[in-house]
Each structure stands twice: as structure tokens, then as C-alpha cells.
Amino acid sequence: xxxxxxxxxxxxxxxxxxxxxxxxxxxxxxxxxxxxxxxxxxxxxxxxxxxxxxxxxxxxxxxxxxxxxxxxxxxxxxxxxxxxxxxxxxxxxxxxxxxxxxxxxxxxxxxxxxxxxxxxxxxxxxxxxxxxxxxxxxxxxxxxxxxxxxxxxxxxxxxxxxxxxxxxxxxxxxxxxxxxxxxxxxxxxxxxxxxxxxxxxxxxxxxxxxxxxxxxxxxxxxxxxxxxxxxxxxxxxxxxxxxxxxxxxxxxxxxxxxxxxxxxxxxxxxxxxxxxxxxxxxxxxxxxxxxxxxxxxxxxxxxxxxxxxxxxxxxxxxxxxxxxxxxxxxxxxxxxxxxxxxxxxxxxxxxxxxxxxxxxxxxxxxxxxxxxxxxxxxxxxxxxxxxxxxxxxxxxxxxxxxxxxxxxxxxxxxxxxxxxxxxxxxxxxxxxxxxxxxxxxxxxxxxxxxxxxxxxxxxxxxxxxxxxxxxxxxxxxxxxxxxxxxxxxxxxxxxxxxxxxxxxxxxxxxxxxxxxxxxxxxxxxxxxxxxxxxxxxxxxxxxxxxxxxxxxxxxxxxxxxxxxxxxxxxxxxxxxxxxx
Amino acid sequence: xxxxxxxxxxxxxxxxxxxxxxxxxxxxxxxxxxxxxxxxxxxxxxxxxxxxxxxxxxxxxxxxxxxxxxxxxxxxxxxxxxxxxxxxxxxxxxxxxxxxxxxxxxxxxxxxxxxxxxxxxxxxxxxxxxxxxxxxxxxxxxxxxxxxxxxxxxxxxxxxxxxxxxxxxxxxxxxxxxxxxxxxxxxxxxxxxxxxxxxxxxxxxxxxxxxxxxxxxxxxxxxxxxxxxxxxxxxxxxxxxxxxxxxxxxxxxxxxxxxxxxxxxxxxxxxxxxxxxxxxxxxxxxxxxxxxxxxxxxxxxxxxxxxxxxxxxxxxxxxxxxxxxxxxxx
Numbered sequence: 032x033x034x035x036x037x038x039x040x041x042x043x044x045x046x047x048x049x050x051x052x053x054x055x056x057x058x059x060x061x062x063x064x065x066x067x068x069x070x071x072x073x074x075x076x077x078x079x080x081x082x083x084x085x086x087x088x089x090x091x092x093x094x095x096x097x098x099x100x101x102x103x104x105x106x107x108x109x110x111x112x113x114x115x116x117x118x119x120x121x122x123x124x125x126x127x128x129x130x131x132x133x134x135x136x137x138x139x140x141x142x143x144x145x146x147x148x149x150x151x152x153x154x155x156x157x158x159x160x161x162x163x164x165x166x167x168x169x170x171x172x173x174x175x176x177x178x179x180x181x182x183x184x185x186x187x188x189x190x191x192x193x194x195x196x197x198x199x200x201x202x203x204x205x206x207x208x209x210x211x212x213x214x215x216x217x218x219x220x221x222x223x224x225x226x227x228x229x230x231x232x233x234x235x236x237x238x239x240x241x242x243x244x245x246x247x248x249x250x251x252x253x254x255x256x257x258x259x260x261x262x263x264x265x266x267x268x269x270x271x272x273x274x275x276x277x278x279x280x281x282x283x284x285x286x287x288x289x290x291x292x293x294x295x296x297x298x299x300x301x302x303x304x305x306x307x308x309x310x311x312x313x314x315x316x317x318x319x320x321x322x323x324x325x326x327x328x329x330x331x332x333x334x335x336x337x338x339x340x341x342x343x344x345x346x347x348x349x350x351x352x353x354x355x356x357x358x359x360x361x362x363x364x365x366x367x368x369x370x371x372x373x374x375x376x377x378x379x380x381x382x383x384x385x386x387x388x389x390x391x392x393x394x395x396x397x398x399x400x401x402x403x404x405x406x407x408x409x410x411x412x413x414x415x416x417x418x419x420x421x422x423x424x425x426x427x428x429x430x431x432x433x434x435x436x437x438x439x440x441x442x443x444x445x446x447x448x449x450x451x452x453x454x455x456x457x458x459x460x461x462x463x464x465x466x467x468x469x470x471x472x473x474x475x476x477x478x479x480x481x482x483x484x485x486x487x488x489x490x491x492x493x494x495x496x497x498x499x500x501x502x503x504x505x506x507x508x509x510x511x512x513x514x515x516x517x518x519x520x521x522x523x524x525x526x527x528x529x530x531x532x533x534x535x536x537x538x539x540x541x542x543x544x545x546x547x548x549x550x551x552x553x554x555x556x557x558x559x560x561x562x563x564x565x566x567x568x569x570x571x572x573x574x575x576x577x578x579x580x581x582x583x584x585x586x587x588x589x590x591x592x593x594x595x596x597x598x599x600x601x602x603x604x605x606x607x608x609x610x611x
Numbered sequence: 612x613x614x615x616x617x618x619x620x621x622x623x624x625x626x627x628x629x630x631x632x633x634x635x636x637x638x639x640x641x642x643x644x645x646x647x648x649x650x651x652x653x654x655x656x657x658x659x660x661x662x663x664x665x666x667x668x669x670x671x672x673x674x675x676x677x678x679x680x681x682x683x684x685x686x687x688x689x690x691x692x693x694x695x696x697x698x699x700x701x702x703x704x705x706x707x708x709x710x711x712x713x714x715x716x717x718x719x720x721x722x723x724x725x726x727x728x729x730x731x732x733x734x735x736x737x738x739x740x741x742x743x744x745x746x747x748x749x750x751x752x753x754x755x756x757x758x759x760x761x762x763x764x765x766x767x768x769x770x771x772x773x774x775x776x777x778x779x780x781x782x783x784x785x786x787x788x789x790x791x792x793x794x795x796x797x798x799x800x801x802x803x804x805x806x807x808x809x810x811x812x813x814x815x816x817x818x819x820x821x822x823x824x825x826x827x828x829x830x831x832x833x834x835x836x837x838x839x840x841x842x843x844x845x846x847x848x849x850x851x852x853x854x855x856x857x858x859x860x861x862x863x864x865x866x867x868x869x870x871x872x873x874x875x876x877x878x879x880x881x882x883x884x885x886x887x888x889x890x891x892x893x894x895x896x897x898x899x900x901x902x903x904x905x906x907x908x909x910x911x912x913x914x915x916x917x918x919x920x921x922x923x924x925x926x927x928x929x930x931x932x933x934x935x936x937x938x939x940x941x
Contacts (some may be wrong), residue, residue, distance in 0.1 A: 120701075127704040207663060207704050209652070216829055265703060281713065282895070283790055314885045318772050322787040325780045481898055490649050505878035532835060 052236060069208040102610055103583050105297070109609030110308040113579060114320040114332030116280050118313035121513035122265025125251050126198035126208050126258075127173040132333065137311055138603035140287055141182075142251025142270030145173060145192070145244040147586040148505060150414055150593030152360070153393035154241035157185065157589065158252055158271065160227075162244065168236040168542055175227040179294045181254035182275035195252050196221045196231070205261060211250070214512060215243060217539075235304060238542040242506040248600045272607035273304035305582065305608035324352060324575055330609075333598070336456055338400030343575040355583035356573035358403050360597030361410045364500045366449070366464065366565040371492055371525035374447055379437045381562030383445060384496070385423045387430035390567060394462050397456075403570035407555040410504040410569040414544070415551030422566060432473035446474035450488060451498035454480040460567075461498055479586045489523040497518045497523075500570060503599050507551040511535050514558075524563045531557060572598035582606040612914075625917040632913040633906055637681045640902050647900040648673065651702050667702060671902065681823075684906050697901035698911075710904045713892055714911060720790065721888035724880070725873045727808040729866065732815035739816075741850050742822025747828050747906075757819035767876050771810040771883040779806060788885045807884040811876045815869060819862055824860035833857075854902075856930055863930060867923030870916050 085142075119134035123141070130138055147157040156162050161174045174408045179187040197203040201212030219232045233240065237251050244250060261298035268276040271294065274287035288308050295303045312329070314320045317336060323329035325346075334340060340356060347354035366384070367377035375381055390404050408421045409415035423429070437445045451461045458479065465475040480488060488494050502510055512519075515535050518529030534554040558564060585605045586595035630777045636638070648664045667673070669689040672680040684699070691697050698710035779787025793800040830836065831854055839849050880889035889908060896905040 119897065121703060124704075209704055229857075265708070279714065280887065282891045283885075294731050312789065312885060316772075316788075316883050316885075319788045319883060319885065321776060322775050322780045323789075326783055328779075328786045328789060368675070491646070 041568050055557075057465055070458055082089045093257040104299075105301070105582060105606070105608040106307045106611050107305050107406040107608070108307050110310065110611065111306055111330045111607060112310045112312060112328070114318070114323055114329040115311050115316040115322070116313075116333065117315060120281060123205075123268050124202070124257070124264035125249065125253055126195070126211060127264070128249065130249050132601060133311075133313065133601070134332065136604075137285060137287075138251050139248045139272070139275045139601050140309065140311075141268050141272045141276060143252060143272050144246075144248065144250050145252065146241045147245055147291045147588055148242070148250045148360070148595040148597075149586070149588045149590075150596055152414070152505065153592070154245055154506070155588045155590050155592055159194075159244075162241050164238070164240070168238045169233050170238070171231040171233070171240055172224070172295065173229050173231065175229075176294065177227055177284050179271050180266065180292055181271050182269050182290060183254055185254055185256065185257055186366070187271055188226050189223045190226075191255050191258075192252055193223050193229050194255065194258055196229075198258055199250060203258070205259065206264075211246070214246065236542070237509040237542040238547075239539070240505045242509060247505070249501060249510075264273050274306075274309060277308070282313060293382075293605070297606070298591075301547055304605040306604070309604060309607075323576065324510075329578070331494070331574055332582055333572060333574050333601075333608075335570050335572045335599075337401035337571070338456075339401055340571060340573045343573060346575070347563065350578060353578045353580060355575060355598070355602075356571060357585065357596050357598040358410065358545070358569050358571040359412050360504045360595070360599065361403070361569035361571065361583075362500050362503045362599050363405045363408050363410065363569055364402075364498075364567045365405070365408075365526060366567065367489075367497045367499045368563055368565070369409070369492055369494050369496070369523075369525055372495075373441070373443070374437065374445055375495060377441065378435060378562065379433055379440060380445055380447075381565075382423060383433035383437060383471065383473070384468060385565055386426045386433060387468050387473070387560050388565060388567075389425035389467055391425065393460065393467070394568065395461055396463060402571060405566040405569045407559055407566055408502045408504070408510065408564070409551065409555055413507060413551075414548045415507045415555045416504070417552050417555050420555050424560040424564075426495075427467075427471055434472040438445055444474050445472070447495040448476045448478050449496045450478045450480060450485065450494045452485055457498055458508075490520060492523070492525050496565075499523075503597070504569070507533075507547075508539050509556070512537060526561070526563050528557070528561060531561075570599060574598065574602065579610040580607065619663075621917070621921045623810065624921075625914060628917050629910055633688075633910050634681060636909045637684070637902075637907055640905065641677050643900075647671075647902065652704070658684060663704075671702065672883075684903060688907065688910055698907035701901050701904050704720045710907050713904070714907070717887060717889045717892045717913065720886060721877050721881070723793070723805055723872075723888060724804065724811065724877055724888060726871070727804055728811035728815065728873060729869075730810050732819055733814040733866065735812070736816045736819030737823060737855075737859075737862075739820045740797070741827060741855060743820070743824045744827030744831060744858075745850055747824075752824075756821070759820050761806050762813050762817040764814070767810060767814065767879045768883060770813055771807070771880055774810055775884070788883075790884075790886045807880045807886055809905050810883075811873060811880050814864075814876070815872070818865065818869075822865055823862050826861050827854055830854045830858045853927060859930055860927060863923055863926055867920045870919045874912050874916070899908060 115133035117133045121129050143158045145159040146154040149155050159173050160176045163172045198206040199211040200215040200218050201208035215232050217237050219234045222230050224230050257269040272295045275290050277286040277288045279285040320332040346352040394400050407420040434445050449461050451457050468475045516532050534550050535537050538550045583605045584594050585597045586603050648667050652664050672683050701708040743755050746752050775787035778784050785805045789803050791799040791803055839853050878890035881888045893908050
């Protein structure tokens with residue numbers, strides 16, 4: 032078993048992973064509210080959400096042999112065939128992209144971001160040499176690393192980065208920013224200082240801006256030629272990343288080859304990347320990804336399905352695969368209430384479902400306890416994490432009492448529909464939850480919708496209870512767009528909670544780490560108390576590989592700080608290598 | 612003159628099928644819940660987003676009634692749009708993505724899959740049909756028939772996954788998924804198409820075998836067969852030269868009509884085996900609400916369906932001289 036741990040692949044020791052606390056840059060500043068608001072964000076997060084499940088559990092990352100350490104120093108050469116769970120049909124014109132996990136994995140292979148997260152949850156310079164705020168956190172100076180070139184040979188300059196940032200925030204002619212214009216709405220101006228230096232001014236203090244310069248790996252810097260291409264921006268991929276595009280045949284494969292001029296080296300000064308070539312293949316059917324690995328057709332794939340992880344663990348024990356897995360900095364699966372209409376505009380109804388869901392039992396039945404039970408949106412490692420958020424759990428008597436109370440209050444039975452996508456895992460989870468709700472005296476039905484329809488229904492708030500997955504546990508400020516009220520269309524639950532709004536505003540402009548911790552932990556408690564979301568599990572991601580492959584690293588910061596150990600947003604392909 | 616009339620009839624048939632199929636597709640699409648613009652442009656409430664959504668609505672005629680929207684698509688499909696494109700574009704925020712590009716890549720792949728599976732089905736079904744008819748009532752006949760029933764009962768996705776596991780993984784004879792173009796590596800191409808073709812062919816084998824058996828049993832009772840046997844012609848020659856041809860008309864008809872079934876099966880099979888064909892493209896177009904692309908894909912497949920059945924009609928005359936002579940007399 033390879034655990035995703037800090038350190039060089041040649042020296043790391045496997046075994047159990049240490050959870051780290053994510054700490055982000057913070058700052059003081061003024062409060063600001065926006066009237067009209069932020070986006071219906073990412074199809075990506077929405078895409079991810081559609082896969083929601085309600086099973087949970089608390090399984091530690093299993094220890095065992097560290098196959099990477101046993102394998103010796105990394106070797107150069109070789110090709111890896113990597114199975115992706117979906118095709119990114121919209122392509123990779125990143126400012127306009129709608130990337131889910133598969134798209135992010137490819138993007139991180141071809142593009143670099145200005146910052147990356149480290150194992151402490153901080154965001155450190157990556158393509159940037161430094162990212163420095165003024166004392167108010169309203170002016171940020173970004174100094175780029177010198178000598179970096181895009182795959183087409185053009186240099187990385189402040190002008191190109193400015194154009195990228197402008198494109199992301201919807202201020203670049205010819206590009207239509209879909210999502211980031213809302214996420215980056217607090218950026219006021221981006222200006223070039225000199226060839227390698229640029230300056231960002233923000234509309235209010237924004238201490239966590241470096242986390243947005245990574246934006247879950249989606250904010251890659253693309254070459255000017257790609258940015259300006261009106262026809263093929265989505266398919267003509269030019270970045271500064273460890274691999275460059277060789278060929279993309281939609282629904283079949285996307286092949287990248289080694290970037291010989293890549294700017295990074297490993298801890299021993301060896302040039303990265305190690306592999307010569309990676310072929311990404313979209314293999315939608317999960318069982319076929321497993322079959323592909325077993326038959327040698329695939330060398331690796333990614334998965335968040337607990338039972339697949341369980342099967343891969345057995346193969347790892349038998350030394351038939353090399354498995355890397357992590358639940359660090361995870362997304363959370365949850366049932367989301369629609370707080371704008373009955374029955375879940377009623378606190379009693381929300382409390383009733385929270386008490387009725389026996390999450391430990393569900394986790395055992397659904398996923399052999401592999402998933403980790405979530406008590407809030409912030410997983411261990413996040414500054415907002417709490418061991419006890421006060422979230423009610425599994426008290427069937429209390430649930431029945433609340434159902435009776437709801438019926439007395441409203442004169443109506445507690446009746447609702449759970450909406451979910453028809454993936455087998457999701458459906459099994461939802462069916463189990465529905466059974467528990469019915470045991471508590473609720474009248475529950477289940478509706479399935481394809482992913483696109485689910486998103487439309489969420490935006491239109493045409494649901495009562497919906498299965499979702501979202502909110503990676505990086506900087507909690509990244510959730511501002513999802514949780515703020517005041518008519519925010521992507522607050523899908525639809526609440527406009529003064530306490531939530533206040534804490535989000537306060538968190539955005541606060542720099543002091545301790546104060547930020549207090550704010551987001553309080554937010555965690557408030558969300559648990561109000562019950563807009565019924566948290567279920569933190570998603571565990573795994574990368575099973577052929578035993579000859581090694582080097583799964585969430586992200587390895589160039590400054591030598593600890594590795595980022597999360598896998599929910601892909602991993603750094605520069606460190607993958609093959610025993611020859 | 613006869614040929615011209617026949618072609619005219621076929622063209623008319625093609626037009627009617629195309630019209631009905633695409634109209635029905637448009638109708639079904641319009642009934643899908645939710646606003647397609649929310650899927651195509653996942654934004655809400657900003658001036659930019661509203662402008663973009665309005666533009667998308669206008670471009671795709673989404674504010675127009677269904678019949679106007681359909682007529683607009685049909686006009687472009689038949690006569691081409693202002694750029695000469697017949698199949699329209701995928702909606703993309705990032706530049707144009709003509710459907711014709713995807714069609715050019717996906718259609719040959721699906722055609723290969725359908726041809727392979729059809730050939731495989733016929734190659735297996737015909738000998739089995741002949742032999743079971745010859746040995747009607749025997750243990751071999753009973754076992755084969757029971758097997759055929761079982762094959763028909765197994766859903767495609769179950770069979771596909773089972774074959775992928777047992778043949779692709781357990782026996783490791785051929786890769787369990789993926790596609791390689793014939794021009795790139797013919798051997799690898801064939802190896803990778805074995806399982807999907809077999810999966811798609813399995814149900815057809817059972818149907819064809821039983822149809823042929825049934826017709827053959829009747830044919831073997833005919834006087835001309837008895838006459839042939841009385842002349843001392845070997846059983847093998849009687850079966851393959853005298854009985855098979857007149858017994859295969861129903862098989863031919865069903866094989867032609869089965870193109871529709873194959874197309875439906877290809878959607879599932881291509882997704883399971885990661886084949887970049889029309890099935891994969893259609894399922895993506897459905898989930899992405901790419902209406903224009905979906906309409907064009909369906910129209911192309913409808914044309915394919917009619918053309919194949921036209922070819923089958925021509926084959927009737929080749930197989931059965933009586934039809935050829937009757938047509939000549941008319």
C-alpha cells in the first residue's frame with residue numbers, strides 16, 4: 032500500500048497518514064456584501080455532486096508496505112495508460128472550462144497553476160516565485176519564475192498571466208468566462224509591473240486569494256496562442272506543465288508526451304517528469320476500469336467508489352496492484368434540503384431527517400465502513416474541522432417524535448422526494464436512507480434524474496431533498512459562493528441565513544489564523560444546527576496502479592513544504608514513474 | 612425505368628422515415644424536464660450570464676415553438692446552413708465544434724462494430740440453424756435451442772461485462788476494452804473488436820438461428836427437396852445448395868430490420884467497451900443536451916437504416932430467382 036505522504040518518493044515511509052490542519056493566509060479588512068451574486072458555479076462541482084452518496088464510515092488509511100520506497104529511486108522512461116471516469120467533451124479552454132475530476136487530472140498534467148496547496152493546507156507559490164500581499168491584503172504582487180516557456184516555445188511573462196487572469200474573470204476580449212468571473216469577482220484590477228511581475232488589487236481584503244489562484248487545479252495558465260485562438264481554444268492545449276499534448280481523439284484517448292524543457296526538478300535535482308508518455312483513456316464503466324487494470328490494458332485509474340477501493344485493497348495485499356488512497360482534504364457527500372419550500376423550510380422537518388439517518392449503520396451496509404463519516408463540510412485538516420459539530424445522528428425515537436411534532440405543527444404528513452442520479456452506488460445509498468426515514472414515520476419517494484437534469488433542477492430549486500457531493504476541504508472561503516444567501520442562485524438549498532452570511536463575510540476578510548479558525552468552526556456548528564445539509568461522508572479517492580508504477584503525489588510544492596495529500600482533485604503526474 | 616421507380620420509392624421512404632424519426636426525437640427532447648440552457652450555460656443571474664443565455668436561446672431557437680425549431684434544423688440538415696454545414700454545431704462557449712467532425716470519427720467506428728457483429732451473427736447462426744433443422748428434435752437441436760433462448764434473455768450490458776471479465780481478464784485472451792483503428796494496427800483492431808462484436812451479436816445469433824431453423828424445417832418437407840434426395844444428392848449438398856437459399860428470405864429481412872436493434876445495442880456496448888462510436892456520441896449528446904447534434908446523429912442513423920433495408924430488398928432478388936424473374940416480368 033502506498034499512502035500519499037509528504038517527502039521524496041525514495042525516502043518516504045508508508046503506513047498511516049498524519050492528518051494535517053489546513054491553514055491559509057488571512058488578513059483583516061472591510062465587510063462587503065454583494066447584491067447580485069455569484070454564479071451557478073461549476074458544472075464541475077455539479078457534476079461531482081451528482082455522484083453523491085450517503086454512505087459513510089470511518090476507515091483509516093491502511094498501512095502496510097510502502098511500495099514506492101521498496102522500488103528504489105525513480106526511473107526515467109515508459110508509458111502509462113490511465114483510465115479516466117469520464118471524457119471532458121467541452122475541452123480545456125480553461126477560462127471557460129467546466130472541469131470535473133477527469134478534466135482536472137488532464138489539466139494538471141498539461142498546465143501549471145500560480146500556486147499549489149501543501150500538506151499543511153497552505154497555498155504556496157508554484158509557477159509564481161512569490162505571491163506577496165500588502166498589509167491590508169488588497170494589493171497582491173506576483174513575481175513569476177524566470178525562464179519558463181510554454182510548450183509552443185513562447186515565454187511565460189506577466190503579460191500572459193495578466194491576460195489569463197483577465198480571461199478567467201471575464202475581462203478579456205474574445206473569451207467568455209463561465210464560472211470564474213463570479214469566483215474572482217472580488218478582483219478589481221490586474222496590472223503588469225514588469226516582464227515577470229504583476230499586481231492584483233482586490234475590492235476588499237482577501238487574505239485567501241492564493242487559494243483562488245489554484246482553484247482546485249482549474250486555474251492553469253494557458254499560452255497566449257491558445258487563449259487567443261477563437262476556434263480551437265478547447266482542443267489546442269498549450270501549457271507549461273510536465274507533459275505536452277500529442278493527440279486528443281474525443282471519447283478515445285488523449286495522449287501527452289514528456290516536456291523536455293519542464294522547469295521543475297525533484298528533491299535530488301533530477302529533471303521532471305519521469306515518464307515519457309501518458310495516454311488518458313475515458314472508461315466510463317467502472318467495472319471496465321477494474322478489468323482494464325487487471326488485464327494490463329490500463330496501468331492506473333482513479334476511483335472514489337468504496338467497494339472498488341475495497342477490492343483494490345485486497346489486490347494490493349496480494350501485491351497485484353499498487354494502491355494510493357487518501358481521504359485528506361476531501362469533498363463531502365450530503366443530502367441537501369430545499370429550504371425554500373415545504374417540508375424542509377421547516378426546522379423540525381430538517382431535524383427529523385438528521386435524527387433518522389443512522390449513518391454508521393449505512394456506512395457498514397453500503398461500503399464496509401470504508402467511507403469516513405462526515406459531521407460537517409470540513410474534513411480533518413481543514414481549519415473549520417470539529418470533532419463534534421453537534422450534528423444530530425441516528426436517534427430513531429427522537430426522529431419519530433419530531434415527525435409527530437411536524438405533523439402537529441403543519442397538519443401535514445412529513446412527505447418528500449429524494450432526487451438523485453441513477454448511479455448504482457448513489458441509488459443504493461439513497462434507498463437505504465429512504466428506508467430509515469420511513470422507519471421514522473416519513474413518507475418518502477425517490478426520483479432519479481440524469482446529471483444534467485439534476486443540475487437544472489438544483490438551479491431551479493425544483494427538489495425537496497437531493498443527493499450531492501461538493502465542498503472540497505481546502506480554504507473554507509472557497510465555499511463562499513455556495514453558502515451565501517441574499518438570493519444567491521447557487522446556494523441551491525436556498526436559505527438566506529444571517530448567521531451564515533455574517534460568518535462568511537467575516538471569514539473572507541479576516542487574516543488572523545486563530546480568528547479564522549474560530550469563524551469557520553462556528554460556521555460548521557451553525558450549519559449542523561440549522562440542518563440545511565445532512566452530511567454523510569468525506570469522499571475517499573484512490574489510484575490503483577500496476578505494481579510497476581509509483582509516485583502518486585497530490586501536489587509537491589517546490590518550496591520543500593510538505594506534500595499536499597489530497598487526491599480529490601487529481602494528482603501531480605510529474606512524479607509518476609515506471610520500473611523498467 | 613423499373614430501377615428509377617424503385618429508387619424513387621426508396622427515396623420517398625427515406626424521406627418519410629427521416630421526417631418521422633427526427634420529429635419524434637425533437638418531440639422527446641422537448642419533453643425532457645429542465646431548461647437546457649441551464650445545462651449548456653451553467654450560470655445564473657449576472658448581466659453576462661443572462662446575455663449569454665439569451666444568445667444561446669436565440670442561436671438554438673429555444674424560444675420558438677417546437678415545429679419552428681424543428682423546421683429550422685431540418686432546413687439546415689437538408690440544404691446546409693450559411694457555412695454549408697449540414698449537421699450543425701455542438702454548443703460550445705469556446706469556439707465552434709462542428710458535429711460533422713464527430714460524425715466523421717464516430718460513424719465509421721460504429722459501422723465497423725455493426726458489420727462485424729452482423730457478420731459474426733450470421734456466420735454462427737446459419738450453420739447452427741441448418742444443423743438444428745437437419746437434426747430437428749435431436750439432443751443437439753434441443754441444447755442449441757435452449758442456449759439460444761438463454762442468449763436472448765441475457766441483457767447486453769450483463770453479457771458485455773461478463774465477457775469482458777471472463778475472456779478479457781480471467782482468460783486474458785483479448786483486451787477487455789478500448790479501440791484501435793484498423794489502419795493503425797489491424798491485428799490489435801480485431802483483438803479489441805472481438806468482445807464488443809460478440810456482445811452485440813449474441814442476441815442476433817439466437818434470433819437468426821431460430822428463424823433459419825424454422826424456415827429450413829419447412830423447406831426440408833418440400834417436394835423439390837425430396838426429389839433431390841431421391842436423385843441421390845448428398846444431404847450436405849441438399850442442405851447447403853437446395854434448402855438454404857429459399858429458407859433465408861425471412862432471415863435476410865430480419866437481418867436488415869435488425870440494424871435498428873444493432874444501433875440501440877451499440878449505445879450500450881460502446882459505452883461498456885469504451886469505443887468512440889455513434890453510441891457514445893449519442894449518449895453524450897443526450898446528457899449534455901446537445902439537441903442539434905442529437906438530431907443530426909439520429910437522422911444519419913435513420914438514413915443508414917433505410918439504405919440497409921434497401922440493400923436487403925435488392926439481395927432478395929439475388930437470393931431467390933423467383934423474385935428476380937417476377938420483378939423482370941413487371
